[in-house]
Amino acid sequence: MKCPDCAAENIPGSDVCVGCGHDLPDPARRLPKGDLAERVRKGTIASLGPRPAVSVPYDRTVADAVDLMREEKVGALLITKAGKVVGILTERDALREVAGLKDPAKVPVSAVMHADPDTLRADEPVTHAFHHMSVGGYRHMPVLLDDGSVAMVSSRDLLSYLAASD
Amino acid sequence: MPTVDPFSRPLTDLADDAFLVMEESTGYGAVLEALRTARAGSMILTKDGAVAGVFTERDILNKCLLEGTRPETPVRELMSPRPSTLPLTATVREAIALMDSKHVRNLPLVDGAGAPKGLLTVGRLIRFLAYAFPAEVVNLPPRPGQVAEEADGA
Numbered sequence: 001m002k003c004p005d006c007a008a009e010n011i012p013g014s015d016v017c018v019g020c021g022h023d024l025p026d027p028a029r030r031l032p033k034g035d036l037a038e039r040v041r042k043g044t045i046a047s048l049g050p051r052p053a054v055s056v057p058y059d060r061t062v063a064d065a066v067d068l069m070r071e072e073k074v075g076a077l078l079i080t081k082a083g084k085v086v087g088i089l090t091e092r093d094a095l096r097e098v099a100g101l102k103d104p105a106k107v108p109v110s111a112v113m114h115a116d117p118d119t120l121r122a123d124e125p126v127t128h129a130f131h132h133m134s135v136g137g138y139r140h141m142p143v144l145l146d147d148g149s150v151a152m153v154s155s156r157d158l159l160s161y162l163a164a165s166d
Numbered sequence: 167m168p169t170v171d172p173f174s175r176p177l178t179d180l181a182d183d184a185f186l187v188m189e190e191s192t193g194y195g196a197v198l199e200a201l202r203t204a205r206a207g208s209m210i211l212t213k214d215g216a217v218a219g220v221f222t223e224r225d226i227l228n229k230c231l232l233e234g235t236r237p238e239t240p241v242r243e244l245m246s247p248r249p250s251t252l253p254l255t256a257t258v259r260e261a262i263a264l265m266d267s268k269h270v271r272n273l274p275l276v277d278g279a280g281a282p283k284g285l286l287t288v289g290r291l292i293r294f295l296a297y298a299f300p301a302e303v304v305n306l307p308p309r310p311g312q313v314a315e316e317a318d319g320a
Binding site: 037095100127156 | 170171172173185191195198199202207223224226227228230231232237248250251253255256259262263264265266267268269271276277278280288289291293296297299
């Protein structure tokens, strides 16, 4: 295929252009299929596949939280106090307030978390996630499940939902 | 209803042209400061004018925050090198596919020479889609099963 950046010819199936080294666009078969608009209108939060949220007690430090985010490969943690959710800590919060400024081992998560985060419910339309993330600028939102537990959805889950071909 | 399928729109329509870009030899401290000042989540790094890498919040979280990274460390050593890119003329549909398959939240948009011309973040993409489906997003009842029992909803 022809590279859209530098027009070099590449053999079919190449991932990277031989001419300029850029990633080649995924072939058409890997583009999301079907009616994406329909997927936006019809989906529910449950169809995003919310994953169990990872949580950390409010009196732990940002260093503990960062360790946990690395280990679990997540971008946000629920902050709990006596078993109840009191806030959310995102990687952005950890960086804004701490990186290069303070010792993460000395800052409690309660000092940089967002208290009382907006939440979604599993049976709400997926458009609510678009709306909340767009208006609030969030990349992660807690989802209240019917059994009382809390899961998390991310902006990446929205992309995966749209990208999944049916 | 929009007359043009939002997923077929070119990325020029929604990319951020006020993106941050620095030389890959810049020190970590200066990059961090620039990100914080602009309240931005990622920086495009260039070498000889072409995109060489992206340095994101995730890179800071994974490689710097607990390591006490020195401010003079060249960001070249910390960035994610050779990032996925798209031309500005690529479509929203292509961007969704690439961001999903490569697990990236920040996509530099480049010209034919690989020079950065824009940045597409996942947040911007989601905002674009929220605006592209305004009726669906805004006019939904707070509960899906909700039905107004009186004609005027009063």
